[in-house]
Amino acid sequence: MPPIFWTGRLSFPVKLMVNANGLVAWLTGNARNTAAMKDRIRQGYDGTFSNHVARYDELGASLQTKAATAQLEGLDLKGKVVLDVGCGTGIVSLLALRGGAAKVVCGDISTHMLAVARSKAAREGYEAAVSFRQLDAEALPFEDGTFDLTLTGMTLGLIPEPEKAVSELVRVLRPGGLACIGAHGPEHYWEACEASFKAIHKRYVLGYRLEFWPRTEDDIRRLLALAGLDNIQTRRLTWRNPFKTGADAYDFFSAISSTWWYAKVPKGKRDEETRRIRDYFERHGVTTITDDIIVASGRKP
Secondary structure, three states: OOOOOOOOOOOHHHHHHHHHHHHHHHHHOHHHOHHHHHHHHHHHHOOOOOOHHHHHHHHHHHHHHHHHHHHHOOOOOOOOEEEEEOOOOOHHHHHHHHOOOOEEEEEEOOHHHHHHHHHHHHHOOOOOOEEEEEOEOOEOOOOOOOEEEEEEEOOHHHOOOHHHHHHHHHHOEEEEEEEEEEEEOOOOOHHHHHHHHHHOOHHHOOOOOOOOOOOOHHHHHHHHHHOOOEEEEEEEEEEEEEOOOHHHHHHHHHHHHOOHHHHHOOHHHHHHHHHHHHHHHHHOOOOEEEEEEEEEEEEOO
16 A cells, blocks of 8 residues: 655655645545546646646656666666556657667556657657557556566656556566666655645645655665565665746646646646746745656566
């Protein structure tokens, strides 16, 4: 089951508020309804609740590419059959293909993100080397031992039951294959999360456990060990991303996250909430957003 309490960085008063709300969500059953959690993520990245995700690559591709490049650094991709779970707009998948992967399966829960990834792959001439599947990371639609390398880049923190997802990444690996995970560290986007938690109308999120779970290196190591991987390695990379204005920082955050929590905001109030939160970023000078990346890998015996 998903954790009740937020383990990432926030100021004490905001963390207390968020964790109290998480407890309410657990007691009312909202934090245990993992099917609903996954559906909100899917709808968010399909653009159901707002059009923010339409600017995902425009505003976020450069920083997502930086994280993806760090994740793939040092990996042997030549001739490999690769699965990319939570592929988004195909950033990791395309880097793997450029690095010599023989075939990549690009999988995501969102049909919109898959469509964008498909279009980008076609523009780069990779139609024959890449295929696309809508999928649930906790129940992969592949036979055991299908892939040489399984990847998930900055997706694990959005999966309600990561133990299942990591177990699936390992199940579909061939013996001797490598699983490589890019995860959200404790400080990932904390400034934007803090500002958003402060600014949003609390009545819209009362009893709602946000579908985002930052992790520590120890957490990720435990997940990989539990899945039976050997030669586990982790490293943590942190950098601060400056923006010219608070509005620019908000626009980036809303595009890259897709504002899936707007599912709890009445449709007619979503534009008003956007203005409210964007204005808060501006007035309070939220012009830095931290990337905190944990890269972890392990080999299947």
